[in-house]
Amino acid sequence: MEHRIGVFVCHCGTNIAGVVDVKRVAEELAKYPGVAYSTDYLYMCSDPGQNLVKDAIKEHGLTGVVVSACSPTLHEATFRRAGAAADLNQYRVEMANIREHCSWVHRGDKEMATEKAIKIIKTMIEKVKQNEALEPISVPMTHRAMVVGAGIAGIQAALDIANAGHDVVLVEKEPSVGGHMAQLSETFPTLDCSQCILTPKMVEVSQHPRIKLLTYCEIDDVSGYVGNFKVRIKKKAAYVNRDVCNGCGLCIEKCPAKTASEFDEGLSERKAIYTPFAQAVPNQPVLDRDHCIYFESGKCGVCQKVCPVDAIDYEQKDEFLDEEVGAIIVATGFDLYPIVNIGEYGGGDIKDVVTSLQFERLLSASGPTGGVVRRPSDGEIPKEVVFLTCVGSRDPEGHMPYCSKVCCMYLTKHAMLYKHNEHDGQAYVFYMDVRTPGKDYEEFYQRAAEEDDVLYIRGKVSKLFEEDGKVMVWGVDTLTGQKVEIAADMVVLGLAMVPSATATELAKMLKIQMNQWGFYSEAHPKLRPVESLAPGFYLAGAAQGPKDIPEVVAQASAAASKVCALFAEKEYHREPIVAWIDEDECAGCRICISVCPYDAIEFDDEKEVARVQEAICEGCGARIAACPSATAQQRNLTDDQLYMMVSAALED
Amino acid sequence: MKIPYYPGCTLHERALDFDMASRECANALGVELEELPVWTCCGAVFPLTTDSVMDILAGVRNLAYASRMGDKVVTLCSFCYNVLKRSNKVIREDEEKREKANLFLKADTDERAEMESYLEQDYVGQVEVLHYIEMLRDVVGFDKVAKSLKTSLKGLRVAPYYGCMLLRPKKEMEFDDPERPTIFEDFLETLGCDVVDFPMKAECCGGFQIVRDEETAIACSQTVLSSAIKRDADLIITTCPLCLYNLDRKQKEMAKRVKGFTKIPVIYFTQLLGIALGIDEEHLDFSDNYVDPRPVLAGKKLV
Amino acid sequence: MRLRLSTDSIRNASIERVEDLSGQALSSCYQCGRCSAGCPVVDEMDLIPNEVIRLLQFGQIKKVLRSKTIWICASCMQCSARCPKGVEFSSICDALRAMVLRMRLATPAVDAGNLSRVMVSKAPQMGVVSALRKLLNG
Numbered sequence A: 001m002e003h004r005i006g007v008f009v010c011h012c013g014t015n016i017a018g019v020v021d022v023k024r025v026a027e028e029l030a031k032y033p034g035v036a037y038s039t040d041y042l043y044m045c046s047d048p049g050q051n052l053v054k055d056a057i058k059e060h061g062l063t064g065v066v067v068s069a070c071s072p073t074l075h076e077a078t079f080r081r082a083g084a085a086a087d088l089n090q091y092r093v094e095m096a097n098i099r100e101h102c103s104w105v106h107r108g109d110k111e112m113a114t115e116k117a118i119k120i121i122k123t124m125i126e127k128v129k130q131n132e133a134l135e136p137i138s139v140p141m142t143h144r145a146m147v148v149g150a151g152i153a154g155i156q157a158a159l160d161i162a163n164a165g166h167d168v169v170l171v172e173k174e175p176s177v178g179g180h181m182a183q184l185s186e187t188f189p190t191l192d193c194s195q196c197i198l199t200p201k202m203v204e205v206s207q208h209p210r211i212k213l214l215t216y217c218e219i220d221d222v223s224g225y226v227g228n229f230k231v232r233i234k235k236k237a238a239y240v241n242r243d244v245c246n247g248c249g250l251c252i253e254k255c256p257a258k259t260a261s262e263f264d265e266g267l268s269e270r271k272a273i274y275t276p277f278a279q280a281v282p283n284q285p286v287l288d289r290d291h292c293i294y295f296e297s298g299k300c301g302v303c304q305k306v307c308p309v310d311a312i313d314y315e316q317k318d319e320f321l322d323e324e325v326g327a328i329i330v331a332t333g334f335d336l337y338p339i340v341n342i343g344e345y346g347g348g349d350i351k352d353v354v355t356s357l358q359f360e361r362l363l364s365a366s367g368p369t370g371g372v373v374r375r376p377s378d379g380e381i382p383k384e385v386v387f388l389t390c391v392g393s394r395d396p397e398g399h400m401p402y403c404s405k406v407c408c409m410y411l412t413k414h415a416m417l418y419k420h421n422e423h424d425g426q427a428y429v430f431y432m433d434v435r436t437p438g439k440d441y442e443e444f445y446q447r448a449a450e451e452d453d454v455l456y457i458r459g460k461v462s463k464l465f466e467e468d469g470k471v472m473v474w475g476v477d478t479l480t481g482q483k484v485e486i487a488a489d490m491v492v493l494g495l496a497m498v499p500s501a502t503a504t505e506l507a508k509m510l511k512i513q514m515n516q517w518g519f520y521s522e523a524h525p526k527l528r529p530v531e532s533l534a535p536g537f538y539l540a541g542a543a544q545g546p547k548d549i550p551e552v553v554a555q556a557s558a559a560a561s562k563v564c565a566l567f568a569e570k571e572y573h574r575e576p577i578v579a580w581i582d583e584d585e586c587a588g589c590r591i592c593i594s595v596c597p598y599d600a601i602e603f604d605d606e607k608e609v610a611r612v613q614e615a616i617c618e619g620c621g622a623r624i625a626a627c628p629s630a631t632a633q634q635r636n637l638t639d640d641q642l643y644m645m646v647s648a649a650l651e652d
Numbered sequence B: 001m002k003i004p005y006y007p008g009c010t011l012h013e014r015a016l017d018f019d020m021a022s023r024e025c026a027n028a029l030g031v032e033l034e035e036l037p038v039w040t041c042c043g044a045v046f047p048l049t050t051d052s053v054m055d056i057l058a059g060v061r062n063l064a065y066a067s068r069m070g071d072k073v074v075t076l077c078s079f080c081y082n083v084l085k086r087s088n089k090v091i092r093e094d095e096e097k098r099e100k101a102n103l104f105l106k107a108d109t110d111e112r113a114e115m116e117s118y119l120e121q122d123y124v125g126q127v128e129v130l131h132y133i134e135m136l137r138d139v140v141g142f143d144k145v146a147k148s149l150k151t152s153l154k155g156l157r158v159a160p161y162y163g164c165m166l167l168r169p170k171k172e173m174e175f176d177d178p179e180r181p182t183i184f185e186d187f188l189e190t191l192g193c194d195v196v197d198f199p200m201k202a203e204c205c206g207g208f209q210i211v212r213d214e215e216t217a218i219a220c221s222q223t224v225l226s227s228a229i230k231r232d233a234d235l236i237i238t239t240c241p242l243c244l245y246n247l248d249r250k251q252k253e254m255a256k257r258v259k260g261f262t263k264i265p266v267i268y269f270t271q272l273l274g275i276a277l278g279i280d281e282e283h284l285d286f287s288d289n290y291v292d293p294r295p296v297l298a299g300k301k302l303v
Numbered sequence C: 001m002r003l004r005l006s007t008d009s010i011r012n013a014s015i016e017r018v019e020d021l022s023g024q025a026l027s028s029c030y031q032c033g034r035c036s037a038g039c040p041v042v043d044e045m046d047l048i049p050n051e052v053i054r055l056l057q058f059g060q061i062k063k064v065l066r067s068k069t070i071w072i073c074a075s076c077m078q079c080s081a082r083c084p085k086g087v088e089f090s091s092i093c094d095a096l097r098a099m100v101l102r103m104r105l106a107t108p109a110v111d112a113g114n115l116s117r118v119m120v121s122k123a124p125q126m127g128v129v130s131a132l133r134k135l136l137n138g
């Protein structure tokens, strides 16, 4: 076949053209063997740019196209679509990355950058020359989604998908849905009551005909691929028969064993058989065997005796359920950075130094103090309350380097609500910067300072310690250059947000990426913020990075709509750039089976050859490198192609 | 068991009580502190600037001496410990400084030939610098210490004062958690004392500022002392002669300045250990202390 | 008071010298002030530690070398221990002292010839030696 390749060199404004001599590149490549057309343009991805490609394909009868511009992760799909619109098989359109790989990294050296751009493009021309015309692989798809984590993120995502007409399995590890939002008192910037806006949604997920709610459950194993996941779920033994229990709560009332309440962050006690909070959904208790007298000594058994419907079952075992789904949204949320790590603030040993979530519970009308702020040590109402920002955040030396994004706002809210509670009291906020980047947030902060007399002090506190029943605060005001000392009644720590404890384990099981701190990574920080790079996985909420409720909800809805878009097709279409094997040549050594990370290779025992399951293969190339007889090849990335590409790059 | 021991100038001269008590305790625990046959001042401060190799030589030289006796060297004074440990780290991690320092050491061996200081091999950080308290924990073992006790210190409320030099800089010292250290608490518990945890245990006593301006240092010391006093400590222990000087000797000035100032004895930790090990009071020597600890100890029937 | 800033005034040889001698990057400091908040002798300083660093970030070496602060610092390293950015102010202070002493810009903060008899005869050697090395020797 005669090659008629088109080369389209993009300026990307000055991003490329400011460094690479794009005109010269286009001219040079016009002379390259097989190139029938070569040109440059200001923005190739724009409408006129794409039309340029389409028209050239038709006019010059192009057999392949190389768009020399940015990274394929950004615009490969764009230009493939343009090619297809002009009846060129989309897999005969390639991108040569002369931005990230060239102009951005060689800013100072125009000559070298230009030479390098030419080489990069030549390699792609060589590739395109041998590209086969392929069609996407079609795979059947289960139109059913799973959402892991039922905080506000998971709840919102599940509702949106279910309301769009798809079934959803919602998995939550705790006995109730709601996540951290259920613990909050009132929410910035409008100060509406958190429970009031959340509980209707909690009830809705539990009653929605399309949502299967699995609380007190964990993901045990995941296999399969986008459109066809098989998930094994562990239903933890609750020692309460959930089919029978009517939620009367008699067992809770009579249980004699107590332990610290997780929901109240240790500020109150719960029973061994419990629901985390009064509005829990579902409203059925679970029995915590670590604190149950029966499990410790075989005595008690009170709950079983009092239960009117005979729901208590001490013999209950963990159960396993298998669910098939087409897409998975991970919404496992956050935890607070452990206070024990902050030795200079007492590491949790100073009673009246509380975490921000503890303070939420003290402010909450349903909290342990009925919404009156009382200090833990003696139950007194504090008169001097100090709030510390960036505790464990923005601290690359000792803790987390990133900004936790919500603490400036919630501490302002705390100070404000405390003042609404206690007009005579004084609230101080030590800050480095007050970050209020949200709609109506800055106004909220100003209101705290102006109307509630919250005193903002610019400086980071060095040490907290107990002295004469007070918490001594050693701070500084960098604006006046003085050390500041406050004998506080209570101190609230705006602790950093970190990924929830099980996030890393889950990520490994799902094979999705995280950043170094354990937040799930999005496929592209700007353009694909709610997808994981691994196909079929979507991200929502604080599990992907610190964020507040409005942002969490927006992201959850976005992830839901991505799932719905996936489900809009009957089948799933995937990239055909996968491995294939010449059955006549395969020696049947099975080496490739051992290296494939996706279990995509099956072995035909009759013919004694390996066979690729195209629906599963991710095209990672591992087996191709491993195959000793070189019979395994990657479509459109064959050894021949690679050889020609390398040759083109090395040519003078 | 013999362990190479670097006393340093202060324990050799003005803090003889500390040196004696520590040796006696070691003996009672079956360890002989074997003083380096040759040693010099460590320099007392780790170099102020990064541009000098000369400034770490004092520390390195002593480590090199120690390397001829074994793979460990034990020291007591916080300043010596700080200088030796940090110099050792420089030698281990900074190749250029290591080479230069060794050239200097070789040059000096000629002059010191009569002191038998000939170095057979380069000093590359092969010696482990141990504080005496680390020796008690890691070489002797606190459990063995516990078994050797003759007198119970039960009911004696002791506040352990760490000061600065043992703990900081944390990446170089790697001694204990710099905010909430526990090694001396564990030690005191081994002795059966009531440990008084006080928030100023790792705050500065004023250090060498006592030489420039007493007021500055005394203000610091007073903050430390009053924090321990407020928590009803009977006495404070330390491992630094300068801390002891600021905290104990300067109580005379504090008493003059502050009405109703309560005095509190400050002693070396090995003096307390000595009491628990049943060592004769004479060998522990409390004669130098401004605030005599004996009344407090006598009150608990310990002396 | 007015501070005029320009490229030349901000980066100058003395500032680079401070960074070299101390091994600290001045630009790492984001001015949280924690060094000052925990300093035990801050009450007596004319410039608090973070102000010293701020002035250095502005290239104002003279003001810094003239300040009392560098002689008052007790080298307790608490500032360095708690700095969220890993900046060791104690080392910066050491370097500044060394610069003054090496260039003989000021009379040393202690007069070795005039130390009190009590001090010389009673104070522990390491205390005296470290004071002399920190405040007199550089």
Ligand SMILES: Cc1cc2nc3c(=O)[nH]c(=O)nc-3n(C[C@H](O)[C@H](O)[C@H](O)COP(=O)(O)OP(=O)(O)OC[C@H]3O[C@@H](n4cnc5c(N)ncnc54)[C@H](O)[C@@H]3O)c2cc1C
Binding pocket: A148, A149, A150, A151, A152, A153, A154, A171, A172, A173, A174, A177, A178, A179, A180, A181, A184, A186, A187, A188, A189, A217, A218, A219, A331, A332, A333, A334, A335, A356, A357, A360, A406, A410, A413, A500, A502, A503, A506, A540, A541, A542, A543, A547, A548, A549, A550, A552
């Ligand atoms: C003190 C404080 C005050 C705040 N105040 C406000 C405010 O006023 N306004 C505002 O907008 N935002 C506020 N926020 C932020 C808000 O709490 C979060 O944005 C929001 O709760 C995040 O929701 P989420 O669903 O992503 O995570 P979460 O609420 O953490 O929910 C995650 C859920 O996933 C579950 N889970 C975790 N791991 C697994 C697993 N492996 N398997 C199954 N389930 C799992 C958890 O049990 C939990 O139920 C505040 C935050 C704090 C800390």
Ligand code: SF4
Binding pocket: A251, A254, A255, A256, A257, A272, A273, A287, A291, A292, A293, A294, A295, A300, A301, A302, A303, A304
């Ligand atoms: S058996 Fe356990 S859970 Fe039931 S009432 Fe007794 S202590 Fe409570």
Ligand code: SF4
Binding pocket: A389, A390, A391, A393, A394, A402, A403, A404, A405, A406, A407, A408, A409, A433, A434, A435, A494
């Ligand atoms: S949001 Fe505010 S308090 Fe929280 S880490 Fe960022 S700057 Fe600090």
Ligand code: SF4
Binding pocket: C028, C029, C030, C031, C032, C033, C034, C035, C036, C049, C050, C053, C079, C082, C083, C084, C085, C086, C087, C088, C089
């Ligand atoms: S603590 Fe560190 S970052 Fe903060 S002002 Fe001091 S030197 Fe700068």
Ligand code: SF4
Binding pocket: B204, C035, C038, C039, C040, C041, C042, C049, C072, C073, C074, C075, C076, C077, C078, C079, C080, C089, C090, C093
């Ligand atoms: S080293 Fe100096 S500046 Fe830093 S805290 Fe100690 S006394 Fe203050």
